Structure formats: structure tokens, C-alpha cells
Amino acid sequence: MNISVNENAPVKSTGKIEIHAPIDKVWQILTSINDWPSWQSEVTQSNLKENLKQGAIFKWKAGGLSFTSQIHTVEPKTKFGWTGKTFGASAIHNWSFSFENGNTVIKVEESLQGVFPKLFKNYFQKNLDKGIQLNLEDLKCASEK
Template sequence: MKSINNNAPVKCSKSITIHANSEKVWKVLTNIDRWATWQTEINKPKLNGELKPETTFDWKTGGAKIHSTLHTVEPFKNFGWTGKTFGMFAIHNWTLTETNQETIVSVDESMEGFFAKLFKKSFNKSLQTGMQNWLDLLKRACEK
């Protein structure tokens, strides 16, 4: 898995326990074309090919169009991508750890670039909020 940039001006790590097995969590998390059905902050997600490293996808969140490239696709364990928007570069990683029919979902992200440096404080705050929301929505979608 490609590591996040721990020296980036904007970074965040969070985790949540979901009462579902890793297979179910994986199915929801990696079905990019269906993200908007449960992730309320995402619009028009589109996977441009197969779910495998080097495949790109496009999506919108918070009004920003993002072009991303998958770097890690390890079923039921690791899922990650890089993304670019407005001169910023992000690395986004998900790790699934299953124990007793529950899955601990950990997510890590770093963002760098001119705007990430310029708006470091507000971007860190919005990334923390957005990431927690994404985890909460993923939990709700998987526990249905």
C-alpha cells in the first residue's frame, strides 16, 4: 500500500468498528459507482474500468471535481487511491481488519500542494469532519 505523506500539511487518520464482516464492508466501500447512494457528500462517482490498481475514477465532493487513481486493491483488506484537484495531491487509504464478524475500518489521508499549505488549518478541520462523516455513513450502509 502506498503510504500517506506524514509530512503533508493536511492529514488525518480515523477508525470505526462496523458490525458486519469485511466482505460486506468491502462490497459497499469498493462499489465506487454506487457511492452516492449512501455517501451523501459525493456526486457522480464513476469508475473508469475494472477495480484494480492503475484504474482511474472521477467524482465530485464539496463542489470539487476529483480525478483519482487506484493504487491498492487487496480484497477485504486494503483499498487506496491518489487524487488530484485544484493543484492539490491526496493519498487516501482504507484498511479493513475483521474480528468476530465485526470489521475495524481505518482510514488515512494526506493532502499537499499550494492550497493545502495556504489553508492548512481549515482543510485539516474539514478533513477531520468529512472523514468521520464518511465512516459514520459507511457504518450505517453496512449495518442495514
Template sequence: MEINENAVLKTSKEIEILAPVEKVWNIQANIDAWHEWQPDISEAKLASRLESGATFVWKSGGFKLTSTIGKVSKNDFLGWNGRGFGASAIHIWEFKQMENGNTLVRTKESMDGWLVRLLKGMMDKKLSESLDTWLNSLKQVAESQ
């Protein structure tokens, strides 16, 4: 699973988290608890087990979204895609255990569609800020537990 390299918007970020990969993975993979530590998310509910094809409904920045898990590999990879009014997105997360025992988290997202093209400047800034918030929140909760 990869992001759409031809999409109107593409962003990638990474962060080193001072915690083992299993701990970081367990926090990120618990979709139902995202709203407890991620300030942009007000609710999230996985419809079944965390596996390819599973769907989850969530609210981020006031927008209700339905996403489908595209690929999941425990402690390594989590990716989903979703469609909404005038937009589609692909979001992937990669987790790598570093030699020092910390975890390197990389995230990439692509967004496309007529609404994204129309509001490209604003949405590009919002997407970048959103990924920064998500990564920093994940770091904070993983390092404080």
C-alpha cells in the same frame, strides 16, 4: 502504499462496524454507488475494473476530482491518490475482520500543495469532518442492510 507523512495535512480515523468484512468491503469498493450512501459525494464513476492504475472521477463537496487506484487487495486494502488545483491527496482504507465477526475500518489521508498550505486551518477541519461522515455513513449502510 502509504500516505505522505511529510504532507501539510494528515488525518487518520477508525470505526468498528457490526458487519462482516466482506459486506463492508463490497460497499466501499463499489465506487459507482458511493453517491447512494455517502452524503458528501454527488457522483462517482470508475473507468474500468477496480485494480491498480484504474481511474475514477467523482464529485465530493462540490469539487470534481480524478483519482487513481494505487493499491487494491480484496477485503483488506483500498488506496488511491489524486491531484487537483493546488492540491494532491493520498487516501487509504484498511479493513480487518475482528474476532467477534465485526469489521474494523481504518482510514488515513494526506493532503499537500500550495492551496492546502494557504487554507490549512479550514481544510484540516473539513478533512476531519469528511472522514467522520464517510466512516459513519459506511457504518450505517453496512449495519442496515
């Protein structure tokens, strides 16, 4: 990854899931940012106005919050990552892809830092853990259709 998660952040979470779909399909679904609201239950808007590439900026809304994110890693069918900011918090979000036993295996990790994650660590940790798992399950469901 071009930017690793912040190991010293007050809030960090990881998750992993096995998806019974080709890695090409899973990659296409995850990296089609403008389509996120069609399969991610928490995302209501997403807008990438340029090609998927390192440095590209996109805006999106999830869970009632607005985010501005910048892609830091695009390694097709291997790694995808971005940083993001919202009021009082910033995040580093990384996805890794592998192919094992005929299935796509996705690992995701995220760190949250800033005044709100520091002040309300337990609240943010609980929500991040839940959000990571929900993202993985949504991606699995969309990919296995």
C-alpha cells in the same frame, strides 16, 4: 499499501470505526465506486469506467469539488487506496480492513498536499477531519442495513 500517506504533508487525518457487518459486505460497499452517491452524503457523482484494479482511474465529485483519482492498492477485504487530484491540491487516501470480535474494523488515513492545503492548513485540516469521520459513519450506516 502501495503508496503510503505523505507524513510530511501539511494536512493529515486518520479515523477508525467498528462496523457490525461482515467484512465482505463492507468491502463490496466501499469498492463499488459507481454507487458512492447512494450512501456517501458528500459524494454527488462517481464514475469508474473499468474494473476495480491497481491503476484504474475514476472521476468523482464531493463537497462541490471535482476529483480525478487513481487506485494504487486493491487487496480484497484487507486494503484499498487511491491518489486524487483537484485544483490546487492532491491526496493519498488509504483504507485498511480487519475483523475483530465478530465485527469489521475500518481504519482510514489521508494526507493532503499542494498550494491550498499549505496556505489554508487550518481550514483544510478541519474539513478533512470532519470528512473522514463522516465517511466512516456513512460506511457504517450503509453496511449495517
